[in-house]
Amino acid sequence: MGENLKRTDLESAIQRTRESFDTDNPTVPYIEGDGIGVDIWPAAQGVFDAVVEKAYKGQRKINWLEVLAGQKAFDNVNEWLPEETTNKFEEYGVGIKGPLTTPVGEGIRSINVSIRQIMDLYVCLRPIKYFNGIQTPTKNPQDVDITLFRENTEDVYAGKELEEGSEEVQKLNKFLKSEFGWEIREDSGIGIKPISKTATERLVRASLNYAVENNKKNLALVHKGNIMKFTEGAFRKWGYELVQEEFSDIAISWEDCNGDPGDKILIQDVIADAFLQQILVKPENFDVIATTNLNGDYASDALAAQIGGIGISPGGNINYENGKAVFEATHGTAPKYAGKDQANPGSLILSGEMMFRYMGWDEAADLTIKTMEKSILDGNVTYDLARGREEAKTLKSSEFANSLIDNLDKF
Ligand code: NAP
Numbered sequence: 300m301g302e303n304l305k306r307t308d309l310e311s312a313i314q315r316t317r318e319s320f321d322t323d324n325p326t327v328p329y330i331e332g333d334g335i336g337v338d339i340w341p342a343a344q345g346v347f348d349a350v351v352e353k354a355y356k357g358q359r360k361i362n363w364l365e366v367l368a369g370q371k372a373f374d375n376v377n378e379w380l381p382e383e384t385t386n387k388f389e390e391y392g393v394g395i396k397g398p399l400t401t402p403v404g405e406g407i408r409s410i411n412v413s414i415r416q417i418m419d420l421y422v423c424l425r426p427i428k429y430f431n432g433i434q435t436p437t438k439n440p441q442d443v444d445i446t447l448f449r450e451n452t453e454d455v456y457a458g459k460e461l462e463e464g465s466e467e468v469q470k471l472n473k474f475l476k477s478e479f480g481w482e483i484r485e486d487s488g489i490g491i492k493p494i495s496k497t498a499t500e501r502l503v504r505a506s507l508n509y510a511v512e513n514n515k516k517n518l519a520l521v522h523k524g525n526i527m528k529f530t531e532g533a534f535r536k537w538g539y540e541l542v543q544e545e546f547s548d549i550a551i552s553w554e555d556c557n558g559d560p561g562d563k564i565l566i567q568d569v570i571a572d573a574f575l576q577q578i579l580v581k582p583e584n585f586d587v588i589a590t591t592n593l594n595g596d597y598a599s600d601a602l603a604a605q606i607g608g609i610g611i612s613p614g615g616n617i618n619y620e621n622g623k624a625v626f627e628a629t630h631g632t633a634p635k636y637a638g639k640d641q642a643n644p645g646s647l648i649l650s651g652e653m654m655f656r657y658m659g660w661d662e663a664a665d666l667t668i669k670t671m672e673k674s675i676l677d678g679n680v681t682y683d684l685a686r687g688r689e690e691a692k693t694l695k696s697s698e699f700a701n702s703l704i705d706n707l708d709k710f
Pocket of ligand 1: 335339397398399400401411609610627628629630631632633634635641642643644645646683
């Protein structure tokens with residue numbers, strides 16, 4: 300693992316990544332995805348190509364390169380995640396993927412987690428914003444415009460877990476008792492929750508850098524430090540220290556400014572359970588969130604539900620220091636819809652929008668959002684977004700993509 304970059308080095312690294320994509324014909328590796336991957340990938344790819352064509356008048360074109368993972372990889376090459384796949388993502392810098400089946404009880408624990416760990420993609424970036432017209436379970440979904448930075452490499456997701464009854468767990472339990480006097484029930488499984496200063500600093504630095512670049516007004520460190528003092532509590536402490544050390548010219552904590560940050564970005568911290576309440580009752584108070592892995596997993600899905608669900612929730616896994624990134628639909632393989640041309644390709648399409656923006660292809664990114672907004676507002680949507688909207692027309696995955704492509708003539 301490399302040494303952490305400081306704020307200005309990080310800014311230069313991001314600039315270098317953008318410059319590397321200032322080219323007309325980049326190769327972008329993609330994983331089609333299992334289950335509904337066969338429906339949503341071709342739909343999304345059609346939209347990507349049309350948007351790029353429209354934005355750059357034929358001057359730019361993406362050279363798509365399929366790489367294998369998941370069931371398709373297992374069926375073809377007898378491996379769930381061939382080395383070739385992460386090698387290609389590393390080689391070309393940026394890639395995109397559909398959902399993958401997680402094999403139960405064999406091989407890799409989770410292919411998604413493996414890709415993140417092999418490539419050290421330390422940020423899970425989840426923007427959550429409402430599209431007009433979508434039916435939601437909450438009253439004021441338009442108040443949600445939150446970008447969540449979830450730490451992606453450690454916490455209880457580090458995979459340091461031992462099974463109840465195993466020789467290893469008994470050994471560890473004995474050690475914990477003899478060395479620390481810790482009494483843990485004999486019939487326990489034990490997991491380890493590492494939270495490091497290194498991972499916390501690079502996550503918080505990336506989130507603050509994003510807040511600055513995007514003129515955001517506040518950033519909240521979300522943690523459960525009242526209970527887990529040396530992991531979640533340390534995340535909070537290291538986060539504030541980093542703000543003080545590297546961002547004091549543009550950011551200030553609530554305590555230091557008595558709630559009046561002036562022109563600076565306001566930094567506050569919120570305990571995770573209170574946060575889950577506050578995003579329901581006053582989501583407008585939050586712009587950017589930096590949080591640990593498990594908190595981020597729960598919070599991002601809760602926020603996605605607030606703005607209308609999983610069919611339009613994109614994500615990106617990013618190492619801002621070396622520039623590598625894999626963007627992904629955040630939902631699963633939805634097996635009951637596989638091959639039926641029904642599932643919503645929106646999450647994958649919006650992941651592509653994030654990818655364009657990351658590459659510095661802002662014109663393509665803006666067009667992707669614009670055409671998605673129009674189809675949703677017009678009620679030209681897949682089954683999931685047609686629920687509860689009488690005026691909406693239920694389209695197939697491919698028809699929804701065509702609706703987005705057709706809109707492009709009007710812009
Ligand atoms: P899921 O595949 O996300 O599906 C759950 C439900 O979410 C679907 O039945 C459907 O709900 C809705 N949904 C998901 N994607 C949709 C889309 N594109 N358009 C419209 N509705 C969509 O979750 P799961 O059934 O728990 O998991 C299935 C498999 O996916 C498992 O193997 C799991 O490990 C894997 N998984 C992969 C990822 C990933 O690759 N990132 C993430 C999560 C799960 P309705 O039936 O109500 O319409």
